[in-house]
Structures are given as C-alpha cells and as structure tokens.
Amino acid sequence: MLGLSRSDLLMLLFVLFLVAAAPILLNPFPEASRFAQFNAGYPDLMQRFVIFAIFAVGFNILFGLTGYLSFGHAAFLGAGSYAGVWMLKLLTINVLPAIIVSTLVAGVFSLIIGYISLRRSGIYFSILTLAFAQMSFALAASVLTPITGGETGLQTALNDPRILDGASSGTGNIPAPALFGLEMRDSIQIDFGGWLWTFNVGYYLSAFILLVAFYLSIRIFRSPFGMMLKAIKSNNQRLSYTGINPRPYTLAAFVISGMYAGLAGGLMVAMDPLAGAERMQWTASGEVVLMVILGGVGSLVGPVLGAGLIKYAENIFSKINESLLTQWFAFMPEGLTDFMVTIVSPFVGKGWHLSLGLMFMLVVTFLPGGLIGGVTGLFGRIFGRRSKAQGE
Amino acid sequence: MELSAFLLQVLNGLDKGSAYALIALGLTLIFGTLGVVNFAHGALFMIGAFCAVALQRILSISTITLDETKTDFLGNPLKIKTPIVEEWFGEATGQLLIDWSVPLAILLAIPVMMLIGFIMERGLIKHFYKRPHSDQILVTFGLAIVLAELIKAYYGANQISVPAPDMFIGSFDFGMLIGMAKGKLIYPYWRIVYFLFALLIIGLVFAFLQFTTFGMVVRAGMADRETVGLLGINIDKRFTIMFGIAASVAGVAGVMYTPINSPSYTMGMDFLVISFVVVVVGGMGSLGGAVLAGFILGILESFASMRVVIEAIPGINQVVIYLAAIVILLARPRGLLGRKGVMES
Numbered sequence: 001m002l003g004l005s006r007s008d009l010l011m012l013l014f015v016l017f018l019v020a021a022a023p024i025l026l027n028p029f030p031e032a033s034r035f036a037q038f039n040a041g042y043p044d045l046m047q048r049f050v051i052f053a054i055f056a057v058g059f060n061i062l063f064g065l066t067g068y069l070s071f072g073h074a075a076f077l078g079a080g081s082y083a084g085v086w087m088l089k090l091l092t093i094n095v096l097p098a099i100i101v102s103t104l105v106a107g108v109f110s111l112i113i114g115y116i117s118l119r120r121s122g123i124y125f126s127i128l129t130l131a132f133a134q135m136s137f138a139l140a141a142s143v144l145t146p147i148t149g150g151e152t153g154l155q156t157a158l159n160d161p162r163i164l165d166g167a168s169s170g171t172g173n174i175p176a177p178a179l180f181g182l183e184m185r186d187s188i189q190i191d192f193g194g195w196l197w198t199f200n201v202g203y204y205l206s207a208f209i210l211l212v213a214f215y216l217s218i219r220i221f222r223s224p225f226g227m228m229l230k231a232i233k234s235n236n237q238r239l240s241y242t243g244i245n246p247r248p249y250t251l252a253a254f255v256i257s258g259m260y261a262g263l264a265g266g267l268m269v270a271m272d273p274l275a276g277a278e279r280m281q282w283t284a285s286g287e288v289v290l291m292v293i294l295g296g297v298g299s300l301v302g303p304v305l306g307a308g309l310i311k312y313a314e315n316i317f318s319k320i321n322e323s324l325l326t327q328w329f330a331f332m333p334e335g336l337t338d339f340m341v342t343i344v345s346p347f348v349g350k351g352w353h354l355s356l357g358l359m360f361m362l363v364v365t366f367l368p369g370g371l372i373g374g375v376t377g378l379f380g381r382i383f384g385r386r387s388k389a390q391g392e
Numbered sequence: 393m394e395l396s397a398f399l400l401q402v403l404n405g406l407d408k409g410s411a412y413a414l415i416a417l418g419l420t421l422i423f424g425t426l427g428v429v430n431f432a433h434g435a436l437f438m439i440g441a442f443c444a445v446a447l448q449r450i451l452s453i454s455t456i457t458l459d460e461t462k463t464d465f466l467g468n469p470l471k472i473k474t475p476i477v478e479e480w481f482g483e484a485t486g487q488l489l490i491d492w493s494v495p496l497a498i499l500l501a502i503p504v505m506m507l508i509g510f511i512m513e514r515g516l517i518k519h520f521y522k523r524p525h526s527d528q529i530l531v532t533f534g535l536a537i538v539l540a541e542l543i544k545a546y547y548g549a550n551q552i553s554v555p556a557p558d559m560f561i562g563s564f565d566f567g568m569l570i571g572m573a574k575g576k577l578i579y580p581y582w583r584i585v586y587f588l589f590a591l592l593i594i595g596l597v598f599a600f601l602q603f604t605t606f607g608m609v610v611r612a613g614m615a616d617r618e619t620v621g622l623l624g625i626n627i628d629k630r631f632t633i634m635f636g637i638a639a640s641v642a643g644v645a646g647v648m649y650t651p652i653n654s655p656s657y658t659m660g661m662d663f664l665v666i667s668f669v670v671v672v673v674g675g676m677g678s679l680g681g682a683v684l685a686g687f688i689l690g691i692l693e694s695f696a697s698m699r700v701v702i703e704a705i706p707g708i709n710q711v712v713i714y715l716a717a718i719v720i721l722l723a724r725p726r727g728l729l730g731r732k733g734v735m736e737s
Contacts, residue, residue, distance in 0.1 A: 069526045116722065123429060123525060124721055127672045131714035134665065138714075143707030282665060286533065293530055346545050354545070357537030364531040365519065 008218050011301060015214055018304075019207040022046055023197050030194035037324075038316055043187055043200035045315050047271045049308045050206040051264050054213045056291040056303030058260020061220060062253050063289070064298035065229035071126050071285050072113070072133030076258040078140065078280035080106040080265025082147065085154045085275045092164035093156075093175045095184065095205070095270035099263065106262020107255055114254035118247060121236070133285055141277040153276035177270050179205060184271055202271045209267060210304075213260060218300060220256070229253050261288075290356075294363050296370025305371060310356070317352035321345075396576040401694045403566070407583040407652060409690020410590030411437075414645035415667040416674060416682035417594060418638035424614045424677045425631045428517055429525050431532040434664025435539040436505065436639050440646025441655035442543055443504055444497035444554050451477055451490045492557045494651055501643040509639030513632045536660060544657040556582040556651035582651050589648050593641060594683055600637075601679075610634055614677075669717045675730025685728055689713050 004012065018025070027041035040046070059073055080102035087098035117128040140148040148154055158174050165175075176183045184202035191197075220226050231239050232246045239246050269275050278284070287310065295306025325348070329340040347355045367374040415437050422430045454473040462470040478486030489496065516535065520528045555561070560581040570577075601607035613620045613627040620627045646655070653659070670689055674681030695701060696712035708715075720727065 067526075069529070116718070120721060120725060123529075123676065124672060124725070126529075127668060128718060128721055130665065131669060131717045135711040135714045138710035139707050142710055283661075289530070351541060351545055353537055354541035357534045357541060360534030360537065361516075361531055364527055364534060365516075368523070368527065 002215070004218060005222075008222070008300075012211070012215060012218065015301065015304060016211055019050060019210060022049070022207070023199050023203070024195075027195055027197060031196045032194060037319060040312050040316065041198060043185070043198055043203050044271075045311065046200065046203045047206055047267075048311050048315075050203065050210045051267045051271070052288070052291065052307040052311055053304040054206075054210050054267065055261055055264035055288050056295065056307040057210075057213055057217050058257040058264070059288050060257075060292050060297065060299075060303045061217060061229075061260070062257035063292055064303075065221070065226060065233060066250050066253050067233035068118075068121070068250060068254070069126050069289070070117075070129040070254070070257075071282060071289070072117075072129030072131075072136075073257065073261050073288055074280050074282065074284035075113070075133040075136040076106040076110050076261035077265040077268075077284065078136065078275070078277070079109045080262030081269050081275035081279055082140075082154060082265075083262070084266040084269035085156065085273055088156050088177055088269065088273050089160040090163065092162055093177055094164075095177045095179050098177070098270055099209075099266040102266030102269070103259050103263045106265065107259040109262075110255050110258025111251075114251050114258065118250050118254060130282055130285070133280060134282055137277055137280040137282070140280055148277060149275070151277065153274055155275075156273040177273055206267050206271070209263070213263065214300075214304065221300060225249070225252070290360060292370075294359070294370055296372030296374075299370065299372040302370050302372040309371075313352065313356065313359075317348050317355060318350070320348040397698070399566070400577055400579075401698060402691055403577075403579045403583075404697075405691030405694035406587045406687070407690075408693060409687035410587050411645055411649055411663065411686075412667060412670045412690050413683045413686025414590055414593060415642055415663055416670040416686045417597060417679060418642045418645075419667060419671050420674070420677060420679050420682040421597070421634055421638040421641070423671070424679070425610060425634045426513070426517065426521065428520060429528050429532070430517070431529050431664065431668075432512070432536040432539060433532075433638075433642055434660035434662070434667060435536040436508070436642040436660070437646040437649075437663055438543065438655065438657065438660030439508065439539060440501050440505060440643030441650050441659060442547060442646075443501040443643060444494050444647045444650045445547065445552050445655060447497040447500050448490075448493040448554055451475065451493050451496075455479065494554060494556055494647065497647045498644050501647045502640050505640040505643030506636040508643075509636035510632060512639070513635040517635070536664065540657045540660055547657070549657060551654035551656040553654040554650040556585075560585055560651075586648050586652060590645070593644065597637070597641065598679070606630065606633075666713055669713055673717050673720050673727050675727030678727070678729040681727055681729030688728075689716060692716055 002009065002012075023041045023046065025041075026046065027039045029035040029039055040049075055073075055077060059070075062068055062070060062073075083105035084098040084102040087101045088095070091097050113129065113132045117125055117132065120128060141151055144150075156174055156177075162175075176185055178184060179201070182201050184205065185200075187198050187200035187203075189196060189198050228239075228244075228246075228249045232250060236246055265275075265279070268279075291306035291310050292303045293306070294309060295304065296302030325341045325344055326337065329337040332340065345351075347358075363370065369377065415433060418436070419430060419433050422428055422433070452475055454475045457472050457474065458469040459472050460469050464470050475486055475490060477489050480486070481489065512535070516531065517528075520531060563578040563580045564584060566577040566579055601611055609620065609625055609627070610630055613625075613630065617627055646659075649655075666689070670685045671682055673689065674683070674685030692712055693709070697709040702709055724730075
C-alpha cells in the first residue's frame, strides 16, 4: 500500500498512531496529581515535538544517508522562518502560502550554500557549512535588520498590508495565523475524569505535515536515489570509479534536507508568528545533530524519537526546581532528603544542559546507533538473531 | 588611511590573534598526535580562565576582625577584612600576591590543566581513536557542554572581572617611538604582555618538539605511529603527555586572557568555533599553519572593525573570519599550510 513494504507501512502506521494520540499519550497523569508537571500534552510543546521531528527527519536524509555532517542547518530553518513571517505580513494570514514559500526559499538558499560547501568533504564540509550559518546569523542579527528585525526578531503587526486579506483596519487585535479560518491556536479541551486532553488545530496541521514528510523520507530511503546516497556514505571513491559523479546526488540530498528545515521553520512561524536570529545560531544546528544522533543515525523513526525526547527533556527538566525536589524526596529520612536534593538539583532546572551534555556523551559512547540501534540490538540479542538496525 | 590607524589595527589584531593562535595550536597538536577532533578545546581555554578566577578568590580569603574604636555609619563596630595571605607573608608581600594573581595563576593552571588533560585522554578520548571523526566531534561536543555547565553551576552565569597587575594598567604610546604625535598610537600594556606571552608559549612548544628527544619521538609518531610503536617506544604514553601539554597551552592562554575579556562560561564555545575555522584555514595538522592563520584572522578581524570599512561594507566585521575561511578553503582546499591526505577520507 502507498508503495511501501509491509514493515515500512507498519512503521508509518506506528508514527501515525503516535502523533494522532499524542494529546492523550503525553498526558498520562491526571491534572490534579503531583506528577502533572510531567505531562507534555499541551499544544505549545506538542507542536515543537512534531516540528523538530520534521527538521530531524530532513537532517537525517543528509547525515544518515550520505554521512555529510552539516553544522549549518539552522540557517535554513531561520531562512524559512523569516520567509514565512514575511508571507504572513505581506500576503495573507493564511498559513498555507507561508509554509510553501518558506520551504522554497530554504530550498534555494540551501542550493547556493550546498553547491559551494559540497566542493569539500569531511571536516572541511562541516566547517564550511558552519561558516555559512554563522555568517547568516551575524548578518541577520545586525546588518539585515530591515528584513529580519535584528535582535528583537520579526513579527506580524496590525498594520501589515496582507494584500489577499484586504486592507487592515488598524484596530482590533493582530490576526492569528489560520488555515482557511481555522486559527492555529484554537483547541478543543476534553476533561476525561481528571485527565485534561487538548486537541489543538496547529498541532494536528503540523502532525499531518510530519506524516507526509515522514512518508517521503521512507520513499527516499527505499528509492534508487537513496541507494545511491548510501553508496556515497559507504565508499565515495568506489562510486566515482564506476563512472558516477556523486556530487549531484549529495547536492540533491542537501537541498532536500534544507527544504525540510525550511518547512519546519515555516511551521514554527505558522504556530507563533515570530522569527528571531538566534534560530540560526550554531547551537541550534548542534541541537538537530543531537536529535538525530540520540534517536539513531540512518534509521527512519530514530530522528522522530530523538526530537521528541530532547524537546521533552528541555521543557520538563528545566522546570524542576529545588523545592519540588525537596517535596519528592520528603519520604526519606531528613539527612538523606537534603543529600538527594543537593545531588540531583544541579542536573535539573537551570542546569538541565548538564544532563543534556551527559546524555549526549553516554549515547555517543555506548549506543553508537542511537536509541533505535540500542533497542534493535537488544531485541536481536534476546531473540538470538543477528542485530539488524531498523531502516537498513 | 593614516599610517597610525593602520598600525593600530595591526596591534589590535595581535592580542585576539594570539588567543586564536594558542587555541588553534593546541587543537592541532591533539589532532596531529592523536588524530582526534577535540571540540572540548574551547572549554579547556575557559577552564584555564577560571583558574585565574579561582586563584584570585583563594588569595582574597579574608579574616574579619572587629575594630571597636571605629564605627561604621550604622554605629556598629567597623569590620576590617584582612586577607590571610597578608597575615602570613606580611602586608606588602600579601598585597603583591593578590595584585599579581593573574600571572601567578599560570602556576596553578599548568598542573590543573595537565591533570584534566590526562583524565580526559585516558578516561574518554582513548576509546574514540578508532571511531569515525563525527563520533569524536559529538562526544567532545557533549563534554564541552558538561564542562561549561559545571563552571556555570559553580561560578554563575555572569562575567567575572579579573584585573591585571597594577603595573600593567594603562597604555603604551607606540606612536612616540616612531615620531608620531602623542596619543596617536596607544596600546594597553597588558595586551603587549599577552602578545609576548603568546609568542613565548608558541616558541616553547616548537622548541620542545624540535630540539628535545621527546619531541623528536612525538614528531616521528605523528608521521608514522605504527613504525614508532614497532621500535619498542610507548608512543601512546607520549601522546597522552602531548594531550596534557595541549590542554595546558589552552589553559594558560585562558588565564592570561582574563584581564582582556572577563571570563564567563560561554567563552569556550565562543572561541571554539572561530578556533576551528582557524585550524582548518591553517591546514589540518599543520602547527605552523595554525599559528599563522590565527594571527592573520585576528588582524583581519580588527581591520574589518574599522569604521571606514564598516561604512563601505556594512556588517563585514561580523562575518570577515567566516568569509575568509570560505575563500581560503575553496581556493586552497587543504588550507594555508596543510599537507596532502589529512582528513580527506
């Protein structure tokens, strides 16, 4: 069905189930319980889950298949965001043109950068992409302020032209991004015996786009084109000797992943029409590398899981503070409570980056295949078969 | 453009270039010996800077005595803080020690950084020799985050100012030397010290590699590790020591940089990105190239910050290093002084 093999179809259905039921799955604790802060089922965070999953899935097409490690993909995300906000400002508050245009703009941008950067490989390629991204970031924050809004960022305003929507009246509220009248921030809340489930319009739009993006990525992985990309990763030289020029293939992969990044950027501003330069900074590029690595490089579902885990950790870990810890460990004897709080508190709240760094090191050291690699390896050992990474 | 303005930019570029050169030198040492791409090197620079902060704090530990004869504005007895070092060594020597805490911190930083280097190499990096470069980049990147966060947890997120010794506060008038009007070409003393210090360290490292038996073995190991091993030389041990040395170079570079730029936990990452650009521009694995590229890019950056240049090309000061890197990498694929076959798999 859909041109997929049975196992791929199952995987797609699995992701479909995950994203469709996320508002319920991510809220496992009743609203009143003291674990309620571990609930991640609120629209803002769920939107980020799927948007970053799109970003990571796209990055995996480049890094996972060809092995080219780009440290500059945040530039495409940022370019997409800016293009998206400009569409919302100039054309219409409908998100559809914004999303399409931001994907195309990022595509063109990545074509230029990719064409130049791909003349080199290995660490030279990484540094070139990093240099381009840092340049974009520096320019967006300073000289390009008329286009990018500089340090404050670019956002929609009441007196934007919005040609298709008709002239703005200049009174009332700034219109919220919408899809043919359905506002992105609208949601339906269902109170189900203590559990509060929020079904958000923007989330489901992003989730639908994620599914499409994921489906495309499966098709790319399984296509002859994908085989060619894998060949580039495993032995570039041999591929050249067979008379094939690998450059057009890597460039195509670079542009595709750049367009995925632009799509993610466009969706971000569709959910919240604000784009800032910090989205282009190299730490943002590092983050997507991290998601892909954590989930499992070159696996299909890995990036989706990695993106979800990191965004979850970022939002939930950073909220835990000392008084909360004291509450949790209160059942222990007094001295032990203080001890546990002192031990744990540097790793949560403001210090959650410390946990992130440690997690990063542990995963790279012990699970080179990421979580997916680890899980399939474990299954392989249990069932006595040779471990075979998913998506290979 | 006036000559004095031109010379001033060259001078301004030197101190930043020195820092770039020192970090890039350490990075190249590690890459050349162990073949590891160390993204935590900026963090080592930062830890060095915090050695200076730590020493300053240690020297300023004071005992508080109450002086009953005087009162403060609330009418309470006046508290007098006496640093312990003043009690131990007498007032004059104590003051001098506190004043000179930054240069003294070098003595603290070298063993501390050596130790950190050994632990890092033996505990973590050793396991990554045979892994792909992308894995090395990622694990050291994680380590860099961890080190930065540890410093942040202890010293907070704000910049901490560490003054240079009183002797070096103020500026030197270079213009007077070459017959210019007064105040045309002035340059802070401490930056001169930093530049000379950088030259000294770079000279020491090169001399160590060039003129000692140990350095000869290391150079042989860089050229052909296996053969050196077959000769019955424990090359791993020597490479570990080189890692410690590279960490110390980054550390002392950080110590001496504190009066120029107050350290904060982000400084490692800030310098790391540029240092990598420096290393790649100089040519992966080439020590001379790293130093050369460090100074060139530092000076280039300060030229781009001139008002005339910014007015001509807006924003150039922010991007000049990256622009230079792109041009050089495309024109000379192996960097300025790079050799064939390094990192090209």
